[in-house]
Amino acid sequence: MKFTQTLKAVTSAGAIALLMSSAASAVTLNMMNGSEPGSIDPHQASGDWENRIIGDYLEGLMAEDANADAIPGQAESYTISDDGLIYTFKLRDGIQWSDGTPVTAGDFVFAFQRLFNPATASDYAYLQFPIKNGSEIADGSVTDFNELGVKAIDDKTVEITLEGPTPFFLQALTHYTAYPVPKHVVDKVGNEWTKIENIVSNGPYTPTEWTPGSYIKSVKSETYWDAANVQIDEVNYFVQDDLAAALARYRAGEYDILTDIPSDQAEWIKTNLPGQDYFGAFLGIYYYVINQEKPPFDNPDVRKALSMAVNRDVIGPDVLGTGELPLYGWVPEGTANYEGVALYEPSWIGLSYEERVAEAKAIMEGLGYTASSPLTLQLKYNTNDNHQRVAVAIASMWEQIGVKAELFNSETAVHYDSLRAGDFDVGRAGWLLDYSDPSNTLDLLRTGIMQDGAMNWGNNYGRFSNEEFDKLMDQATTELDLAARAKMLGDAEKIAMDASAAIPIYNYIAQNVVAPSVTGFVNNAADIHRTRWLSKSE
């Protein structure tokens, strides 16, 4: 009796000690995540800071590995029909939401229907428009949701039918717009399903706390199918807009990961935090659009001269100090589905900068623009220190070729309103790729389409229009052979860039800083680093 009691006491004490030690040794990752999340509903979000949270708590049919390449997520396997139109996914056994409810094919069908539902008004629904009738449901021309190309064959099989072959579709499925949402919870509480008291997850983590303006906390989900391999127990995604303060907090040990840095501190970080700087090219382009509806910017020679006079080699290293990579083409380095296509280089790339300026000056003089009789243009950019630095530098570069640029800055909303209205000469813009495919940037240069009696130029702010370019882009959308498709897109890029459709300036670089205690962080072109692949030592 006495022995049994002693044994019980020892066992209980051991269990308590074990519990306490496991609680005490919980591995917590503190991440500076940037701005306040607008939403963690995958159908309402739109920023990379939201993606970090959503991609840790929801998982789609496809997921990202440490290199951000597409790998099966909730799907165990998939098949693609010979014509590239039908994708059939088999779900893994035993996958469930964090409340224990099984994840079924119906959750995926429900999520896609919700995504395209006009009432949802999802900003990013267009990313999944390759799905049959996706855009028609979103614009209300198809009202029967059963017409959508996403079907549940049974509880464990999802079949997706596309409008046309789409080589990047598996990659597009890693985007949060393709993630499932818990039908059983949304049915009950509607759009309030992302409130902390309602939320459930099917990914490696579950959000458990949200203090707006401060942080979101997620803890490891034991119901995740690969929970055994998830190393980090808790993640805090801190809201932090002030980058100088963020660096101070990193140095104070309050953050393990910085996802952005003050641009003037890049060199300091490289020198003083060796091995912690994870700076690398990622899929984003920074460029100037030229309004081609306005003379003299409708003249390709003027656009060429403006482009030639921009000394891209000094902008990343010297003007910004963060080492952004010079960009001459429209498709950033590292973009998938572009194998066999060399990075675009203009015919004048072999010239020295002085020679380029001389040639550009000669072009402008030929058109009557000289230092004494300059071409006056307005250069618009959205308010931001870095945009201002680049604009000031480029304006001074243009002075050499008889161009006088008046700088005009405004808030982001006003700036893009002006660009969309065509109220500009030259304007700053940028594009971070939604998925790794050349079409994602090349689509920005397609001719607009007539809608309700007016031309809708979409994101083609410069209103570049070239028939041959559009034709190649159209052909590429139906081409199944990836090599042939890449060539078509390469040819299209050459046509647009040879015509100086816009002025590419630099390829963005990701600027992460990672504490030595964190392992598994891999630089990748998409700049996506799911916590699932990280570990942290004390």
Next chain:
Amino acid sequence: MFGYAMRRVLSALPVALIAVTACFFILRLAPGGPFDGERALPPTTLANLRAHYNLDLPLIQQYFIYVWRLLQGDFGPSMVYNDFTVAEMLRIGLPFTLMLGFSAFVIGTVVGLVAGALSAVNQNKWPDYVLVFLVMIGLVVPNFLMASVLQLTFGVYLDWFPAGGWRAGSIPHLVLPITVLVLPHAGRTARLMRGSMIEVLGTNYVRTARSKGLGTRLILARHAIKPALLPVVSYLGPGLSYLLTGSLVVEQVFALPGIGKYFISAALNRDYGLVLGTTILYMFIILAVNLLVDILYAWLDPKVRYH
């Protein structure tokens, strides 16, 4: 007294309505909208969003809908922070902003009064020089710079306090942000108190008190502090308003969950609902503080009540 207070409250109502109306229309007439981001939305999505937020209705109709809802306590949705209504965001952020502002106000006022009085009593002696120097630092160093210096000194190098962030119930997290807010307020209060106190100490009745052999402490307590406080009291109203509404930089730098930073980000994002919500709240705070000060004055000086 009650009648006077009621008259002041009622006279504040039209001011509030004018401010809401002006803010509503100025905001809507400003260029750019809540959905003018870096990416052009497909027209159908844009139309869906505009319909969802009633932005497709005539402006005047939108205004009446807004005012009608406001009268029922509904601040409407945020167009950027979709997971919260404006009321929810204000409910979460306001207590923090108030706590931050009131703490800084109380500490800054006490520190300022004591420093100003000490400085005046020791006029042109070393404690006066030291205090005037400290007051000047508090006044001239901008709060974003002060925040960075404190973060680096006490957060990074000395590691005494957290360099930012917030945990409910954690006093150390509040030390640096409150210090940044306290310094300019304490500085202004100290400067006013010093000047006022020097003036009072030079008056005939204080000299008479001295000649009667009263000690400095007694003179201060009986004859100097009370009259010296009057100009300081007139500053406390605006000072409190400033602390309650001006914590934007501190909240931004220290990543604190107050409403200050929503105000600016909402204006930049053209998040109509949130801009109006924060404006109304700030307006209410300023009106309430001014009202309080007016009532205090009326209580101190009966002449005010009858004018």
